[in-house]
Amino acid sequence: MSGDGEAGPAVFALVTGGGTGGHVYPALALADELVGRGHPVPTIRFVGARRGLEARVVPEAGFAIDLLPGRGLQRRFTLANLAALWENLQAFVRSRRIVRRARPRVVVGVGGYASLPCLVAARLRRVPAVVHEQNAAPGLANRLAVRMGARAAISLPGTPLRDSILTGNPIRPEIAAVRRAPSTPPLVAVVGGSLGAGRLNEAAIGLYERWRDRDDVAVHHVSGARNYDQCAGALAAVREPGDRLAYELVPYEDHMDGLYARTTLALCRAGAVTVAELAAAGVPSILVPLPGAPGDHQTRNASSMVDAGAAVLLPDDECDGARVEAVxxxxxxxRGRLDAMEKAARTLARPDAAARLADLVEEVAGAR
Structure with missing residues (x-):
């Protein structure tokens, strides 16, 4: 991590945005692709939010990052909004300084609170920009950036951004390389995304209560770090001597490739990265879209999988232990339906998404 884009090697791409894995992991996949094309690691820099996942995982991946203040605004007047406005103003000021000092050939926005300040700074300094939209319903930062002249790459057909190019959603190379070998007994993976999902956690504990006597199925439950203690307490409260179910509870899964390989059926939210990874790995799934997501984008993300026959959609208000157990x-x-779902999922995969997005980034930067 460094301060305000301090002097260093000439920067090729300044990748900005983040907050959750849905924004961060496609950005890292793009960065890895650019490095693989001969752009040195120090010439790919990131700008993210102090509170975002990127503050940890980007440095762990070997890339430099500048972290900005800022947070989302609530839809009513609050004192927290006043603090957020001040932090966001600071983020805009710092972003102008970062872009001025880094002098990148291209700025790439991946969505999230930290992306818009750098995209505005790029526009003011006439630096070309690309935005990548992971979801079917574009976020505010990407919509505004396109109006300011940024080129748009989209993950799903029909995403309403002007003159967009369909690239797919970049995924990590290890996910694209997954070779399926579902476990015996069948494994159900419950994964709520990088932040976890309370509704899915409750359903998973309810599933334990209903399957406690079974040894012909197993469950791997990824609760999210912030929910782990609560889930561990709830699980301990329902466990009884003599329970036979193999049930593993973890706060975070560092090796999703291995989990996808051995999973028979996944229970997940329908975030953009989750949907892209399920398709690439060919994992049959039950998708529970997050209610209230901007533009209801998770329902739209899930629809592509459901329409292809790769997933079953379960509304959030129906997601409890009893319903999950039944489905x-x-x-x-x-087994025949699971095999068909796996094949259907793979028809939606775009394993070359990182390469397609890198093509656009290099084109806009004038490197191709």
Whole structure:
């Protein structure tokens, strides 16, 4: 991590945005692709939010990052909004300084609170920009950036951004390389994304209560770090001597490639990265879109999988232990349907998404 884009090697791409894995991991996949094309690691720099996942995972991946203040605004007047406005103003000032000092050939926005200040700074300094939209419903930062002249790359057909190019959603190379070998007994993976999902966590504990006597199925439950203690307490409260279910609870999964390889059926939210990874790995799934997501983008993300026959959609208000047990049990018992879902998921995969996005970034930067 460094301060305000301090002097160093000439920067090729300044990648800005983040907050959650849905923004961060496609950005890292793009960065890895650019490095693989001969752009040295120090010439790919990131700008993110202090509170975002990128503050940890980008340095761990070997890239430099500048962290900005800032947070989202609530939809009513609050004192927290006044603090947020001040932090966002500071982020704009710092972003102008970062872009001025880094002098990148291109700025790439991936969405999230930290992306818009740098995209505005790029416009003011006439630096060309690209934005990548992961979801079917574009975020505010990307919509504004396109109006300011940024080129748009989209992950799903029909995403309403002007003159966009369909690239798909870049995924980590290790996910694209997954070779499926589902476990015996069948494994149900419950994964709520990088931040976890309370509704899915509650459903998973409810599933334990219903499957406690079974040894012909297993569960791997990724709760999210902030929810782990609560889930561990709830699980301890329902466990009884003599329970036979193999149930593993973890706060975070560092090796999603291995989990996808051995999973028979996944229970997940329908974030953009999750949907892209499920498709690439060919994992049959039950998708529970997050209610209230901007533009209801998770329902739209899930629809692509459901329409192809790769997933079952379960509304959030129906997602409890009893309903999950009924749907999961029916699917696990139908090997033919699971095989068909796996094949259908793979038809939606775009394993070359990182390469397609890198092509656009190099074109806009004048490097091709």
């Amino acid at each position: 999961a049990s029916e699917l696990i018992a139908d």
